[in-house]
Amino acid sequence: MADSLSWIRFYSEFADKLPRYRNDRKLLIDTIHGIHKELGFKIMTDKFKDGSLGPIQDICPFTVMSEFNRNLRPPNRIHTQGQLANLLEVRASPPNDWPGVPVLNSQWRWFYPYARTRNPDHIEELWNAFAAALAYAKNKSNRSKFIKSFDTVIKLGTTITMLTIGLFWIRPYEFLPLDSKTRLYLEEKIKISDLNPKSGEEYLDLTEKIQIILKTKTNIDSFPKLSITAYMHNSVEETGSNDDHESESSGDSDPYGSSYSIGNIVDDGCFVKKSDLESIMRMLKNTKNLILEGPPGTGKTYLAKKLAFALVGHKSDSGVRAIQFHPNLTYEDFVRGWRPAGSELVLQDGPFFDAINEAKEEQNQNRKFVIIIDEINRGNPASIFGEMLTLIEADKRSNDDAISLSHSHNKSEQVYVPPNLYIIGTMNVADRSIALVDMALRRRFDFFRLEPVFDKTWSGWVHENFRVIEPDILDKIGIAMTSLNERITKTRMLGPNFTIGHSYAMPKINDKILDAETWWRDVVKYKIGPLLQEYWFEDPETALAEEKKLLSVLET
Numbered sequence: 001m002a003d004s005l006s007w008i009r010f011y012s013e014f015a016d017k018l019p020r021y022r023n024d025r026k027l028l029i030d031t032i033h034g035i036h037k038e039l040g041f042k043i044m045t046d047k048f049k050d051g052s053l054g055p056i057q058d059i060c061p062f063t064v065m066s067e068f069n070r071n072l073r074p075p076n077r078i079h080t081q082g083q084l085a086n087l088l089e090v091r092a093s094p095p096n097d098w099p100g101v102p103v104l105n106s107q108w109r110w111f112y113p114y115a116r117t118r119n120p121d122h123i124e125e126l127w128n129a130f131a132a133a134l135a136y137a138k139n140k141s142n143r144s145k146f147i148k149s150f151d152t153v154i155k156l157g158t159t160i161t162m163l164t165i166g167l168f169w170i171r172p173y174e175f176l177p178l179d180s181k182t183r184l185y186l187e188e189k190i191k192i193s194d195l196n197p198k199s200g201e202e203y204l205d206l207t208e209k210i211q212i213i214l215k216t217k218t219n220i221d222s223f224p225k226l227s228i229t230a231y232m233h234n235s236v237e238e239t240g241s242n243d244d245h246e247s248e249s250s251g252d253s254d255p256y257g258s259s260y261s262i263g264n265i266v267d268d269g270c271f272v273k274k275s276d277l278e279s280i281m282r283m284l285k286n287t288k289n290l291i292l293e294g295p296p297g298t299g300k301t302y303l304a305k306k307l308a309f310a311l312v313g314h315k316s317d318s319g320v321r322a323i324q325f326h327p328n329l330t331y332e333d334f335v336r337g338w339r340p341a342g343s344e345l346v347l348q349d350g351p352f353f354d355a356i357n358e359a360k361e362e363q364n365q366n367r368k369f370v371i372i373i374d375e376i377n378r379g380n381p382a383s384i385f386g387e388m389l390t391l392i393e394a395d396k397r398s399n400d401d402a403i404s405l406s407h408s409h410n411k412s413e414q415v416y417v418p419p420n421l422y423i424i425g426t427m428n429v430a431d432r433s434i435a436l437v438d439m440a441l442r443r444r445f446d447f448f449r450l451e452p453v454f455d456k457t458w459s460g461w462v463h464e465n466f467r468v469i470e471p472d473i474l475d476k477i478g479i480a481m482t483s484l485n486e487r488i489t490k491t492r493m494l495g496p497n498f499t500i501g502h503s504y505a506m507p508k509i510n511d512k513i514l515d516a517e518t519w520w521r522d523v524v525k526y527k528i529g530p531l532l533q534e535y536w537f538e539d540p541e542t543a544l545a546e547e548k549k550l551l552s553v554l555e556t
Contacts, residue, residue, distance in 0.1 A: 005224050007095035008172055010085070011065075015134065015170035017088040018061045022127050025059055027087070032059075032067055035083050039076050042361065047114040057115070060126035062166035066109040069101060069169060071366070100228030102165045102179040106362065108318065111158050111166065122156045129153045129163070130170070137171040143204065150200030160197060172224045176207045185230035186210070190218065260315040265306045269461045271453040271502065272303065283446040284311065284422055288394045291376060293427040294450035296531075297501025300426040301374050303450065307424060308370035319358075322372040323351050325379030331386045336407045347407055352388065359421035369421050376425035381441045391417045393444055429497040452485055452501045454478035466507055469516040476553035477505055477520065484546055494535055504528055517554050524550045 021028050033043045033055065044056045068081035074096070081094050112122045129149040136146035154160060160178060167175035176182070178195060186192045190213060197203040214220045220229055262277045270277070284290045284307065292300040305320070312319045323334070331337065334352050338345045349357070352371065359369040382389060387405060390396060402414035425445065459474035485499040504527050513519045524547060532543040 007098055007101060008224060010090065010092040010094055011169055013090050013092045014085060014088060017090060018064060019131055028064055029056060029059055031084065031087050035080050039079065047116045049116045058123050060111050060123045061130040062111045062126060063109065065169050066104050070104045070106045070109045100224060100231045102168065102177050111162055113157055119156050125152050125156060133167050133170060137174040147200035150203065168223065173222055176210055176223050177227060182227055182230045260309040260313060262310050265310055268306060270303055270306060271457050280307065280448050286394065287446045288397065289392055289423045289445040291425040291427050291445045291447050292450055293429050293447055295452065295497055295499045295501055296428055296430050297503035298450035298452055299503055300450055304372045304424045304426050308372060311370055311422060312368045319369045321351060321355050322374065324374040325376050325384065327379060329379045329384055331384055334384045335386060335388055336405065347409060355421055356417055359418045363418045363420050367420060371423055373423065373425040375428060377427045382438055389440060389444065392423060452499050454481045454502055458502050462506060465509060466513045468513055469519065473516050473553065480550050480553050481505060484550065487546065498535060500528060500531065520554060521551065
């Protein structure tokens with residue numbers, strides 16, 4: 001166990017010397033960018049208030065240390081910590097193994113948001129918190145100063161999970177890391193359930209409580225040994241797991257987007273059965289390409305985004321791109337094409353190629369990426385994808401199957417779609433203006449059909465979120481909508497593809513509903529009624545009669 005803790009001396013000295021660069025952060029940033037260039041990584045890019053992108057202008061000490069405490073391959077991690085140690089003149093030998101050291105996902109290793117939304121004091125306060133933590137570790141009389149700094153950065157947006165991981169890096173014997181593996185071990189093996197401190201005071205109280213429990217009830221006598229034990233425990237369990245339960249990301253959770261899974265999709269108001277969601281996820285992981293099809297208003301786009309969140313493992317747009325196909329979209333728009341730039345034409349990548357490049361950069365880090373194509377059948381998919389239609393097949397997702405594109409940057413360029421890029425399309429089957437998807441596209445995608453749902457799940461969700469809409473009126477609306485959909489299904493010129501989905505009878509979560517009757521009249525008059533007029537455009541009397549039936553639920 002002693003050898004497994006050899007990293008602590010290096011990390012502690014690194015933390016001691018890092019504050020010297022508080023007033024020379026540009027040198028820290030330049031050094032990090034130099035390391036990225038040596039390793040072939042992108043530079044750290046910020047998003048500014050004017051909407052522009054550019055190299056970061058500032059950095060906090062925790063984020064500096066995250067450069068070698070993220071999910072990198074060991075040679076890259078060793079190189080990164082070595083170069084930074086040379087800058088800081090750290091004398092302790094850099095480790096080549098890091099047992100039990102929590103790492104962050106490379107996508108979310110910053111301890112603060114982008115500049116466009118960041119409080120201007122956030123990074124400065126993180127430097128204060130770093131200094132306060134070192135002072136507290138040296139002398140416990142600095143407790144109040146540490147608590148104040150802790151609370152300040154939490155209020156500014158740094159999560160407690162992130163902050164406690166960073167504190168553990170700099171003084172592992174003093175600070176408890178509340179990463180996912182340590183939490184799980186404490187809950188399952190030590191039977192400690194309340195692991196969610198809301199303040200610096202609560203965090204220090206929890207730290208002291210767990211120190212006592214470890215020393216009196218276990219043979220684990222320090223937080224570093226606890227972290228090693230927790231990681232070994234979770235590694236054993238993960239080794240025996242199958243693909244359906246694999247960890248969705250290396251490293252810990254997104255600091256600005258909470259973790260997300262199939263269970264969260266159900267909780268968020270999706271009316272697809274959990275067993276069906278699990279089947280959909282299996283299809284997506286196997287085929288890499290999925291299309292959600294169904295009548296209008298069945299929640300296809302909504303579910304596509306939720307599935308993307310569950311696949312990448314967090315609820316944020318990081319790693320998820322969305323685009324909508326339309327009749328005028330071309331290969332040059334979607335994949336790659338020539339575009340004017342001043343007085344000349346330049347070859348520019350489209351959103352699909354951007355997604356490919358982004359996924360390739362993280363391919364070795366087990367990061368998943370998703371591109372959502374809304375209304376995929378409104379364009380001409382075979383033409384828009386071009387030769388990419390072959391490359392998206394699950395068994396051709398490797399460099400061995402790379403091919404040249406019709407528009408290449410050079411003659412030797414070979415392109416493939418990485419296996420960690422997934423495609424989720426949506427398809428409205430009721431649109432009369434578009435043709436059916438051709439067989440070339442269909443055989444490369446799995447399809448899942450969504451249907452209207454007007455059952456207790458639907459009515460329960462509406463009433464739970466909008467109390468003024470009582471269950472009895474929802475029951476009547478459900479019966480009326482089911483009857484209408486049966487009529488549509490039996491109509492020769494319409495059929496099941498034209499049934500009306502539950503989204504039409506679901507208020508938006510931020511809608512202000514004053515009374516149920518006014519809400520339902522507006523839905524029928526301004527949403528469902530016009531659709532019925534379009535369905536029975538040659539028989540407006542039938543459309544009007546069906547509209548009156550829907551309104552009649554208010555009279556009984």
